[in-house]
Amino acid sequence: MNIKSIISDDDAVSPVIGVILMVAITVILAAVIATFVLGLGDQVSNTAPQASFSFDYEQNGGDSDELMIVHEGGDSIDGTNLNATTSGAAADDGTSVSVGYDVFTTQMSAGSSDSLTNATFKDGSGAQVSGKTGEADDLDLSGATVRVVYTSSEGGNSATLGNWEGPSA
Numbered sequence: 001m002n003i004k005s006i007i008s009d010d011d012a013v014s015p016v017i018g019v020i021l022m023v024a025i026t027v028i029l030a031a032v033i034a035t036f037v038l039g040l041g042d043q044v045s046n047t048a049p050q051a052s053f054s055f056d057y058e059q060n061g062g063d064s065d066e067l068m069i070v071h072e073g074g075d076s077i078d079g080t081n082l083n084a085t086t087s088g089a090a091a092d093d094g095t096s097v098s099v100g101y102d103v104f105t106t107q108m109s110a111g112s113s114d115s116l117t118n119a120t121f122k123d124g125s126g127a128q129v130s131g132k133t134g135e136a137d138d139l140d141l142s143g144a145t146v147r148v149v150y151t152s153s154e155g156g157n158s159a160t161l162g163n164w165e166g167p168s169a
Contacts, residue, residue: 049075051108053148053162057141064118064129064138067146067164071108079104079114081150088166089121089144091129097121097139116146142168 051074058066069084071077082104089097099121103114118129118139129139148162 048150048152048157048159048161049077051075051077051150051161055146055162055164057164057166059142059167060138065141066139067116067141067144068113069103069115069146069148069162069164070113071110073110076107076109077150079106079108081153082108082161083149083151084116084120085147085149086116086121087145089146090140091118091121091123092138092140095123097123097129116141142166 052072054070054072056068056070058068060066084099084103086097086099091097099116103116103120105114106112108114116139121129121139123129144166146164147160149158150161151158
């Protein structure tokens with residue numbers, strides 16, 4: 001038996017390594033092409049900002065309630081990309097109301113704030129709660145749920161950054 005020929009016999013190693021490398025290259029190439037074709041690469045850059053919001057609720061008995069929304073920390077966000085959505089808010093006559101226009105009009109950064117008042121809400125007919133003829137209706141937020149929602153400039157991506165529920169919600 002020739003031991004030198006057994007030790008130096010590596011004919012089968014090269015073809016096996018070559019096949020493994022070709023399979024690996026094919027799999028990597030297929031993954032890269034699939035990422036571009038399916039558009040997954042675009043979604044990586046469209047992430048929502050990280051921010052923390054707090055809410056300061058003032059229930060004003062016979063007058064209009066007010067909810068102060070404060071940006072506590074995190075990324076600065078352009079106000080045009082933020083909105084407040086509500087459910088359960090009502091005028092003092094029991095009419096259901098919702099946010100009538102964008103609440104956040106400026107750049108929101110740590111320490112900045114905006115508030116929801118009867119001037120912010122409209123009823124089902126489109127009349128502003130504070131601007132009805134005669135005496136202005138008061139706003140009842142005790143049963144409301146308010147969310148601070150971020151929507152990307154392209155409109156394809158949105159995320160809820162803050163959530164508040166009234167004491168009766």
